[in-house]
Amino acid sequence: MLQLAWLIPVLPLIGFLIIGLANKKLNKALVGIIGCGSILGSFLIVLSLLINVLNGSIQSETLTYFNWISAGSLDIKLSFLIDPLSVTMMTIITGVGFLIHLYSAGYMSHDEGFARYFAYLNLFVFSMLILVMGSNFLVLFAGWEGVGLCSYLLIGFWFKNNDYNNAAKKAFIMNRIGDLGFLLGMLLIIVTFGSLEYSVVFEQAQTIFKPGVAQPVLIAITLLLFLGATGKSAQIPLYTWLPDAMAGPTPVSALIHAATMVTAGIYMIVRSNVLFSLAPFTLEVIEIIGLTTALFAATIGLVQNDIKKVLAYSTVSQLGYMFFALGMGAYSTAIFHVATHAFFKALLFLGAGSVIHAMSGEQDIRSMGGLWKKLPITFATFIIGTVAIAGIPPFAGFFSKDEILAHAYEHSPILWVLGVLGALMTTFYMFRLVFLTFFGSFRGTDHQKSHLHESPLIMTIPLMVLAVLSVIGGFVGVPEVLGGHNFLKSFLSPVIAPINQHTEHALSHSTELMLMGISVGAVLLVIIIAAIVYISKKAVPSPEGSDLSAPHKVLYNKYYIDEIYRTLVVKPLYWLGDIFYKVFEIKIIDNFVNAWGKGIDRGSAGLRFLQNGSISFYMFAMVIGIILILFFNTII
Amino acid sequence: MQVLSNTVNNYLVLASILFAIGVMGVLVRRNIIIIFMSIELMLNAINLLLVAFSVFHNDASGQVFVFFIMAVAAAEVTVGLAILVMIYRNTGSVDINSLNKLKW
Numbered sequence: 188m189l190q191l192a193w194l195i196p197v198l199p200l201i202g203f204l205i206i207g208l209a210n211k212k213l214n215k216a217l218v219g220i221i222g223c224g225s226i227l228g229s230f231l232i233v234l235s236l237l238i239n240v241l242n243g244s245i246q247s248e249t250l251t252y253f254n255w256i257s258a259g260s261l262d263i264k265l266s267f268l269i270d271p272l273s274v275t276m277m278t279i280i281t282g283v284g285f286l287i288h289l290y291s292a293g294y295m296s297h298d299e300g301f302a303r304y305f306a307y308l309n310l311f312v313f314s315m316l317i318l319v320m321g322s323n324f325l326v327l328f329a330g331w332e333g334v335g336l337c338s339y340l341l342i343g344f345w346f347k348n349n350d351y352n353n354a355a356k357k358a359f360i361m362n363r364i365g366d367l368g369f370l371l372g373m374l375l376i377i378v379t380f381g382s383l384e385y386s387v388v389f390e391q392a393q394t395i396f397k398p399g400v401a402q403p404v405l406i407a408i409t410l411l412l413f414l415g416a417t418g419k420s421a422q423i424p425l426y427t428w429l430p431d432a433m434a435g436p437t438p439v440s441a442l443i444h445a446a447t448m449v450t451a452g453i454y455m456i457v458r459s460n461v462l463f464s465l466a467p468f469t470l471e472v473i474e475i476i477g478l479t480t481a482l483f484a485a486t487i488g489l490v491q492n493d494i495k496k497v498l499a500y501s502t503v504s505q506l507g508y509m510f511f512a513l514g515m516g517a518y519s520t521a522i523f524h525v526a527t528h529a530f531f532k533a534l535l536f537l538g539a540g541s542v543i544h545a546m547s548g549e550q551d552i553r554s555m556g557g558l559w560k561k562l563p564i565t566f567a568t569f570i571i572g573t574v575a576i577a578g579i580p581p582f583a584g585f586f587s588k589d590e591i592l593a594h595a596y597e598h599s600p601i602l603w604v605l606g607v608l609g610a611l612m613t614t615f616y617m618f619r620l621v622f623l624t625f626f627g628s629f630r631g632t633d634h635q636k637s638h639l640h641e642s643p644l645i646m647t648i649p650l651m652v653l654a655v656l657s658v659i660g661g662f663v664g665v666p667e668v669l670g671g672h673n674f675l676k677s678f679l680s681p682v683i684a685p686i687n688q689h690t691e692h693a694l695s696h697s698t699e700l701m702l703m704g705i706s707v708g709a710v711l712l713v714i715i716i717a718a719i720v721y722i723s724k725k726a727v728p729s730p731e732g733s734d735l736s737a738p739h740k741v742l743y744n745k746y747y748i749d750e751i752y753r754t755l756v757v758k759p760l761y762w763l764g765d766i767f768y769k770v771f772e773i774k775i776i777d778n779f780v781n782a783w784g785k786g787i788d789r790g791s792a793g794l795r796f797l798q799n800g801s802i803s804f805y806m807f808a809m810v811i812g813i814i815l816i817l818f819f820n821t822i823i
Numbered sequence: 824m825q826v827l828s829n830t831v832n833n834y835l836v837l838a839s840i841l842f843a844i845g846v847m848g849v850l851v852r853r854n855i856i857i858i859f860m861s862i863e864l865m866l867n868a869i870n871l872l873l874v875a876f877s878v879f880h881n882d883a884s885g886q887v888f889v890f891f892i893m894a895v896a897a898a899e900v901t902v903g904l905a906i907l908v909m910i911y912r913n914t915g916s917v918d919i920n921s922l923n924k925l926k927w
Contacts, residue, residue, distance in 0.1 A: 801923040807850055 207306035222305035230281035268322035286649035293645035311337035365418015372411030409469035416452025437540030474514025481507030485612035527583035534653035538569035586661035622721035834875035841868035
């Protein structure tokens with residue numbers, strides 16, 4: 188099967204080329220078939236690879252295709268790495284990706300940009316596969332930039348709306364800031380190790396650097412790489428683009444901004460876990476940033492009224508959890524959460540898309556309510572997704588989140604308390620969303636009410652499949668205490684650095700059970716509270732413009748972070764640009780350039796008098812010229 | 824040789840004076856015919872020098888050059904006077920200052 192591995196990214200690329208070049212000449216059915224079919228083809232190849240990796244016939248294979256860059260001692264090849272980590276990611280990307288493509292065929296069927304949409308989506312899958320398959324940092328970076336581009340194109344998909352374009356630009360620029368860090372990190376890796384190939388870098392790192400000794404170079408490398416990860420994975424301080432990214436079509440939010448692209452930062456850190464493990468300082472930074480982001484975004488999620496914004500802040504918060512896990516050195520746990528999160532968050536986004544579809548584009552949960560009768564499948568699957576993200580056993584989110592919390596408790600009970608607090612907030616805002624959307628009475632317009640309908644099968648089938656995955660997805664990592672075996676951890680162990688292998692649970696089974704009991708109990712309590720507030724008391728968030736209490740107002744306005752960035756960064760930059768324009772551009776550069784023109788103009792005006800056409804003057808000039816030539820000949 | 828070189832010096836001085844008169848004539852006179860004559864004067868100053876040097880060096884080629892120059896100058900004057908006649912017919916003047924049409 189390894190001979191076919193190159194087809195995995197190439198199939199979506201071919202799909203992109205066909206759809207992108209033929210564009211409007213293809214009818215929608217054909218576009219849908221090519222778009223979905225190319226991903227399905229990749230998925231099948233990935234599955235066969237997965238089987239081979241699972242039964243041990245493939246362990247870690249590097250497939251080299253051609254020399255990409257060779258300059259001096261630096262030699263970078265275009266090569267793919269097939270190992271448990273990349274195969275896990277590939278399965279998520281092509282599997283969830285295929286379901287979302289299928290859903291998109293229904294969701295976007297009325298859109299005139301249908302073909303353009305599928306071309307972008309295929310290009311995105313291609314880039315994302317390149318990102319996870321590359322066997323060196325540069326191939327990863329190529330995919331990294333590719334997904335950034337597709338994210339930009341798809342956020343601004345409805346380009347006639349200027350707000351959407353601004354959201355796209357915001358995402359793009361914020362990602363560039365992170366990418367600068369990533370790029371500098373790569374350069375530092377070249378300087379330090381003389382290569383970008385994972386195998387070479389990690390092996391050298393383990394021989395050159397000893398754990399426990401301060402290594403400024405390594406800390407610098409890892410911090411720069413982490414800066415790249417904060418951009419792509421929407422962590423503090425570069426997270427504000429993700430909620431705005433909800434301007435794109437909803438399946439895009441599901442695929443790119445929840446399930447795959449935003450996890451690229453986590454993938455990159457897990458991939459380079461050898462470097463990170465040797466730099467404990469960076470891990471501490473990641474841990475703090477991750478936990479802060481998780482709590483911070485969760486508090487904002489509590490009061491948002493846009494169905495997609497709630498999910499967006501939830502995504503930021505869950506990504507924070509993953510970084511929190513990474514910071515504690517629990518790399519396989521982070522990937523575990525990536526996988527389960529991909530299932531339930533894609534499900535939630537697609538469910539939200541189905542609701543928006545039924546509501547003819549309405550996204551405000553204040554105008555919804557009582558939808559469960561009209562949208563039974565969407566409702567059922569959405570509930571499953573919500574239960575999964577809330578962390579109620581035996582749904583997927585419980586196992587991955589519990590593993591993170593167990594690691595947190597091991598580090599410090601305070602971290603555990605904070606982690607549980609985040610989980611409770613997640614539960615609250617998710618159930619608030621469910622109760623406001625699906626329960627109670629309908630609060631929208633009569634027109635919307637008459638138009639309510641369940642989505643077509645092509646949209647509900649992916650919902651059902653993802654719902655099943657959200658239920659059973661967690662069983663790849665059942666903790667020992669519940670009579671299971673953490674399969675994912677042992678599967679990924681070849682990728683994790685030896686010095687990290689000791690991060691086995693040191694908790695006794697009784698402690699672990701108690702922790703689970705407390706968190707699940709608290710989660711259930713929060714659900715009851717949410718039910719009392721939003722079902723029994725029928726509380727509805729106050730309409731726009733009404734007076735809010737001060738803390739509520741701060742949360743509703745997302746801590747004014749965008750405004751702070753605007754004041755601290757954007758405005759000074761505009762001001763600086765203004766100065767440069769008025770002083771340097773106009774006064775200095777323009778004057779300099781214009782002075783040349785004017786000088787030559789004036790000089791030639793003077794010289795023009797020489798050419799007066801008079802023979803006598805010409806002869807005079809000739810004689811003077813001859814005299815001068817003779818004169819200079821004698822003195823030189 | 825001393826005597827001869829003195830003689831050559833005399834010729835040099837005379838030729839220079841003739842040449843300078845020619846140059847001044849070209850520069851200050853406005854009648855084209857007089858300018859032509861001044862040019863001839865310069866040419867003949869050079870001819871005089873060529874002859875003097877040829878005698879001084881005992882080399883006849885200088886005198887051959889003189890014949891060439893006289894022949895070429897005669898041909899040139901023929902053409903020049905023809906142009907001059909045309910100019911006179913068109914402008915009714917042989918004043919050089921009226922000939923400022925070289926610009927166009």
